[in-house]
Amino acid sequence: MSEPLLSVEGLYTNYGKIQILRDVSLTVGAGEVVALLGLNGAGKTTTMRSIIGLTPPRAGRVRYGGRDITRWPAYKVARLGVGYVPEGRRMFRDLTTLENLQLAENGRGGAWTIARVLEQLPKLGELRGRKSGRLSGGEQEMLSIGRALVSNPTLLLVDEPSQGLAPLIVEDVYRILRELKATGVAILLVEQNALLALHIADRAYVMDSGRIVHGGPAAELAADRNRIRTLMGLDAAVG
Amino acid sequence: MFHDLAPQLFNGLVLGAFYAIVAIGLSLIMNLTGTINMAHGSFMTLAGYLAYSLVLRGTSFWFALIAAPLIAVIVGIAVERTLVRPLYRREPFYSLLMTFGLSLMAEEIFRLIWGPNGVPFSAPAALSGAASLGFMTFPTFRIFIVVVLVITISALAFFLTRTRFGLRLRAAVQDTEMIAALGTNTQVLYAVNFGLGIFLAGIAGVLAAGMLGLSPTSGNALLMPAFVTVIIGGMGSLFGSIVGGLLIGIAISMTTLFIPAASEVSMYVLMAIVLSVRPRGLFGEEGIFG
Numbered sequence: 450m451s452e453p454l455l456s457v458e459g460l461y462t463n464y465g466k467i468q469i470l471r472d473v474s475l476t477v478g479a480g481e482v483v484a485l486l487g488l489n490g491a492g493k494t495t496t497m498r499s500i501i502g503l504t505p506p507r508a509g510r511v512r513y514g515g516r517d518i519t520r521w522p523a524y525k526v527a528r529l530g531v532g533y534v535p536e537g538r539r540m541f542r543d544l545t546t547l548e549n550l551q552l553a554e555n556g557r558g559g560a561w562t563i564a565r566v567l568e569q570l571p572k573l574g575e576l577r578g579r580k581s582g583r584l585s586g587g588e589q590e591m592l593s594i595g596r597a598l599v600s601n602p603t604l605l606l607v608d609e610p611s612q613g614l615a616p617l618i619v620e621d622v623y624r625i626l627r628e629l630k631a632t633g634v635a636i637l638l639v640e641q642n643a644l645l646a647l648h649i650a651d652r653a654y655v656m657d658s659g660r661i662v663h664g665g666p667a668a669e670l671a672a673d674r675n676r677i678r679t680l681m682g683l684d685a686a687v688g
Numbered sequence: 689m690f691h692d693l694a695p696q697l698f699n700g701l702v703l704g705a706f707y708a709i710v711a712i713g714l715s716l717i718m719n720l721t722g723t724i725n726m727a728h729g730s731f732m733t734l735a736g737y738l739a740y741s742l743v744l745r746g747t748s749f750w751f752a753l754i755a756a757p758l759i760a761v762i763v764g765i766a767v768e769r770t771l772v773r774p775l776y777r778r779e780p781f782y783s784l785l786m787t788f789g790l791s792l793m794a795e796e797i798f799r800l801i802w803g804p805n806g807v808p809f810s811a812p813a814a815l816s817g818a819a820s821l822g823f824m825t826f827p828t829f830r831i832f833i834v835v836v837l838v839i840t841i842s843a844l845a846f847f848l849t850r851t852r853f854g855l856r857l858r859a860a861v862q863d864t865e866m867i868a869a870l871g872t873n874t875q876v877l878y879a880v881n882f883g884l885g886i887f888l889a890g891i892a893g894v895l896a897a898g899m900l901g902l903s904p905t906s907g908n909a910l911l912m913p914a915f916v917t918v919i920i921g922g923m924g925s926l927f928g929s930i931v932g933g934l935l936i937g938i939a940i941s942m943t944t945l946f947i948p949a950a951s952e953v954s955m956y957v958l959m960a961i962v963l964s965v966r967p968r969g970l971f972g973e974e975g976i977f978g
């Protein structure tokens with residue numbers, strides 16, 4: 450059996466002296482979409498940051514594409530084809546839409562070019578000369594995804610893409626994620642809205658207080674609203 | 689007194705251009721890494737002395753004008769990699785103290801190598817005369833200084849706004865984590881950026897040596913006005929540093945002319961006025977070159 454694209458084993462991560470992650474293990478297979486769910490403060494963002502090296506773990510291992518990338522600097526992980534769409538979009542606000550995209554060009558080659566991203570996300574094409582700080586939340590989310598695409602990722606880490614967006618725009622965002630899935634990009638998807646994420650995901654994990662408390666097929670969890678409610682509270686099961 | 693006005697104004701602009709270029713170097717380094725480089729003046733002095741020694745050994749002034757700043761850049765990057773880099777994780781206070789200590793050491797080293805007194809370093813013959821601008825004559829060397837400083841600042845603006853590397857630098861100033869997550873090695877950015885700041889200081893150092901003299905402390909004399917320039921122009925704005933530098937240069941030259949006793953304090957008065965109206969400084973809101 451071949452090794453999954455990403456495998457995280459027994460991750461422990463601290464912020465200063467405070468332990469956040471405890472023994473977090475998960476895998477994402479090539480082309481697979483995996484949802485990472487949990488209440489606010491459960492440790493989902495910290496898990497992503499630990500994987501890409503922004504907050505290096507104290508213990509545990511991160512393997513990607515057959516390599517041990519534990520505590521690699523973020524730029525090296527990115528160059529292996531791991532794209533990051535962070536919580537809160539993290540635009541370079543004083544730079545234009547186009548400049549934000551240019552920053553992600555890395556010479557790895559692949560299907561995605563700036564021209565293709567602008568073609569697929571025509572709204573961004575219209576806004577190419579505008580400072581990204583002046584874009585709406587939805588436009589920024591598109592740009593944040595577009596920026597990750599320009600780097601031609603094999604694995605995309607997407608953190609709460611629907612946060613603060615109107616329902617129609619959330620649909621847009623998920624349409625793009627679905628298209629990416631269809632092209633074989635693996636996605637680790639963090640989302641507050643559990644049902645939304647479970648809809649697109651193949652498998653799901655649930656975190657609580659820095660631990661993984663559940664892992665299994667997404668459809669199974671989606672069908673069991675009581676389970677979602679016990680794992681993540683009332684709100685997560687609505688929608 | 690009034691027939692002195694035009695030349696004195698011009699002198700003020702030349703002085704202001706020095707402040708501006710030193711301030712821009714300080715700002716580059718401060719904006720990206722939060723490092724307040726108290727040794728910036730020492731790098732100016734170093735470049736000045738290096739140029740002096742090069743010319744003494746028979747190289748042309750023109751060669752020295754480029755080579756000396758480049759050697760200072762190599763020293764600067766070595767300092768950044770070994771001494772400044774370990775302090776990036778700490779509060780800015782640490783690097784401020786470290787670079788301050790460095791500037792004191794540099795001063796002693798300059799004394800040991802080049803002696804405690806000033807050394808003569810003058811402009812080449814081709815630049816030593818005066819040029820007539822029709823209504824007035826000005827020293828050719830000072831006109832040359834303005835030209836070189838303007839070219840240098842324009843080249844920097846071009847580099848930051850029109851090249852891929854410059855784009856990465858501007859982005860990193862806003863969010864170093866995200867630029868790393870997009871595949872850029874931020875350590876390379878830090879080192880090159882520090883080197884850029886030192887290069888500007890080096891060019892200014894060589895030119896200032898020819899105009900203001902060269903002694904172990906001569907660079908440090910420009911450091912305080914450069915800090916005031918950054919504050920007046922607004923933190924983070926390179927354009928603000930240009931305007932701020934010129935304003936201070938003019939303020940100093942005008943007070944020297946009309947109220948000589950007040951020339952030393954005039955920039956602080958200017959700073960107090962600007963800050964009382966705009967606490968962020970003149971252009972301290974947007975990103976660099978925003």
Ligand SMILES: Nc1ncnc2c1ncn2[C@@H]1O[C@H](COP(=O)(O)OP(=O)(O)O)[C@@H](O)[C@H]1O
Binds near residue numbers: 469487490493
């Ligand atoms: N920079 C930080 N410093 C200290 N604690 C943090 C920091 N970032 C997050 N935390 C804490 O770590 C825990 C997990 O946060 P996070 O991973 O952001 O959770 P989630 O993304 O699941 O909402 C929370 O208790 C949060 O308060």
Ligand SMILES: [Mg+2]
Binds near residue numbers: 493494495536608
């Ligand atoms: Mg989060």
